[in-house]
Amino acid sequence: MKTINRFFVVLAIALLLSNTSTIAQEQTRPEFVTITTMHWNMDNKDFKMEDWKAVEKEFLDKITMKNEYIAASSFYLHRMTPDNTEVVYVQSYPSWEAIGEAAKRNAELAKTAWPDENARKAFFKKRDAYYSPMHSDEIYATMPNAKTMTAKPTKDMICYVRKGHFAYGEGADEEFDATSKEYFDNVTNKNEFVKAYYPMAHAWGSDRTEFLEAFFFDSMADLESMFDRDTELFEAHWKDEASRKSMGEKGAKYFDNRHGDYIYTYVAGLAK
Template sequence: MKTTNRFFTAFAAAILLFSTITISAQDEAPKGPQYVVMTTLHWNMDIEDFNKDEWKATEKEYMDKVTKKNEHIMSAGFYLHSITPDNTELVYVQAFPSWNAIDLASKRNGELAREAWADDDARKAFFDKQNAYYTSMHSDEIYATMANAKAVNEVKDGSIVYVRTSHFNFPKDGSNAEFNETFKEYVENVTHKNEYIKGYYPMSHAYGADGREFIEAYFLDSLSDMDKMFDKNGELYNAHWKDEAARKKMDEKGGKYFTGVHGDAVYSVVPELRK
């Protein structure tokens, strides 16, 4: 991985004005991470005799000596392609307590790296080895955390993350209050009650290519639990909104805040590479 990927430099904060309403993230966000940086990397397919265990050992060394000691990074982890359009991709995710912490973490990473590999040649050799696993192509997106998350307590071998990317719509008759109330009601009565969902993290665009993005990351114990999750969601939805009229009203109220277009991706969790 190129060192610039890890030593992420924060962009200047951008204020986005959305037609008549703004989908609010930070106003409702709970204590904890406020921003999430997702770096999409790509494997170097020209490596001969690629050994996944050696890659894990290399990244674990960096995580133990740098990432885990960086007080500005609240959490971090690697997620590998499982069901995505590009089998060469993997995603490195870091969570931060503030916008300023992104820049502070970058500087602290440099300090910790110099402490861990005090010898210039040794440090260069390590980063050359680490960087060799990836191409120079990468992309970064920054998301703001939202309220109603469900914290994952444990990940294990076989755990996956199902990522759903939707797009906000900004109706003239909408409001932050109505969106937040509707979103909270759904999550509390469906997502949080679904035993197959081990963790849930909603996020909205903060800096990146598409200001309409709404990301939902669902942690599941296995790929086979995805169908069970969807079935259970339906059961819980029908249990809370008990008649057709109530369900229709909820669908109309919540649905107007989204374009109806969404994308799906599945990544496998690397339990050894998590802070």
């Protein structure tokens, strides 16, 4: 049942991206998310985590918090991923145009924060020294049925990311919309271990089949407890084997069999 249940956590949201009328109605939700995967500069022999946090906090306070085009931002550190050098930086925007405007606004705010050019260059040189020159960027479109954080976290959290892939085959949007909403309302949204849940789908990047689900937890223990609780909620709503099988057959049309799992630490003090 855990395998079936995890499949339906994937099923719950993904193809709702195609329902543009639904997206247009949700004006309060940012439209796009940029995910920049950076890497630590492993040659930085003077690295201290608290010093890095202080530098990024200064940038957050002087630039990001004052940039009206950036709806939110956050940092994520490797916990259980294939690459321990990863530093993931996530920003969300109210529109596609805001992505470009945010970059221009950052440059303006930097000049205001450090009017002296030498001081400004010194700060960014210090900031850049923490990272390798190599990084990658992806842009995702946000999707309906997110479970949003009730309050800004005051401590680090666990962020579990599930990366899946669409199978562009048969299936009707109406069927998927109804099925996915039913699952979200009765399982994901009711699971008390899941403090927040954000689904998003590829908008610009290397793989158009890609979609992500980001789950937030207070602890690793709560992440593990989510699976058992999902099963309980799933069986409470779909009470017989026939109805569970029917859900599985509907959902199988929309996805291929690939997925990846990643666990990060959300850095509470560096978030907008």
